[in-house]
Amino acid sequence: MSGLAAALVIVPLTAAGSASAAAAPRQTAAALAPAAVKTSTTGGLLAWGDGQSGQLGDGTTKSSDVPRKVKLPAGTTVTSVRGGCLFSLALTSKGQVLAWGSNAEGQLGNGTTASTDRPVSVKIPKGVKVTVVRAGCAFGLALTSTGRVLAWGSNAFGQLGNGTVHAKHVPVYVKLPSGTKVTAITAGSSHSVAVTAAGHAFAWGYGEDGELGNGSTDNSDVPVEVQMPAGTTVQGVAAGASFTIARTSTGLYGWGDNGSGQLGDGDTTSTDVPVAIPILIRGQPIGNPVQVSAGCDHTLVLFSKGGVLAWGYNLYGQLGDGTTADSDKPVAVSLPAGTVVSGIAAGCFHSMAETTTGQVMAWGYNADGELGDGNHAATDVPVDVQIAAGTGVTDIASGPTAAHSFAITGNAG
Secondary structure: OOOOOOOOOOOOOOOOOOEOOOOOOOOOEEEEEEOOOOOOOOEEEEEOOOOOOOOOOOOOOOOEEEEOOOOOOOOOOOEEEOOOEEEEEEEEOOOOOEEEEEOOOOOOOOOOOEEEEEEEOOOOOOOEEEEEEEEEEEEEEEOOOOOOEEEEEOOOOOOOOOOOOEEEEEEEEOOOOOOOOOOEEEEOOOOOEEEEEEEEEEEEEEOOOOOOOOOOOOEEEEEEEOOOOOOOOEEEEEEOOOOOEEOOOOOOEEEOOOOOOOOOOOOOOEEEEEOOOEEEEOOOOOOOOEEEEEEEEEEEEEEEOOOOOEEOOOHHHHHHOOOOOOOEEEEHHHHHHHHEEEEEOOOEEEEEEEEEEOOOEEEOOOOOOOOOOOOOOOOOEEHHHOOOOOEEEEEEEOOOOOOEEEEEEOOOO
């Protein structure tokens, strides 16, 4: 990326942030986005990549290496979407939730275990409006307009946070401390994290890699508080498969699995409490971090001047720096000269970027066509997704455990 050569500078971490919330071939993301959630006027939806369980929502169980239209119900406007291991969730402009794909663990939340290749309605409690959805490997999370959290699907490790380890085929409320109002959520492979209005973080589910951040490696079927440093206010969270990145008042922090350097703190030691992530680059300042997205074992960060840094696992080129070498420190994604990125999204082993001109690029693993470029060859630098000119892409998405990708468009679904 141009402009990243010369003196070493420390990028200040002062920009306001907000919420997030997370494979092939391991199938074990998530974005931490600016406060304003992107919406489209008509909310059409394109999907591509692994479709073996119907997770593309196009009425088939076939994978696709080019974008295909999701068969949304007539009149539906999609405002947000996320992919799990083999299923997908979408939020509509009316605060309703749609789901499609594999349903063996009840992750579609419609009261059955029947899979479907077209969207069905999640059974959100009557009168409840959802504002955010996130997908774990085989479970879903939803944040309501009143600051409560719903969860459904797989629960073997307590990732639903309802005090049990039994799967639920319809949404149940997470047992957060009384009076807690949640402002952001994220889902990893088998763990969940929520940020409260008071700036605290709570986590639940699988904890053996330290992903609960509470100084323990035990699982928990109810939320436990993440041990953030004193005086630190959490602003948002982004979960990878088995780790979490937090945006705070004092910078970026990470905890959990770090075997591939996905915490970006300069080593590969996993941790059960948050550690600071220094953002050190060579070159001119590129602004403040405004969005974070995490894949299975890698992290992407978008900066306010449109540049992207990445770190972690890189066997398939998902860091986009022209190599396949892992990095435990940030490296610059090799974007074409003059490119200004407006949004990022990480899948399990692939990455995507949306530009200010409406172009969508992708890089990394591509055996299932998740790069959407018409072939199945992995690439360690960004390539163009085959989205027709004039489509009007308003947002992109994948998920920390997903091998499929999405674009919300200005064209009706």
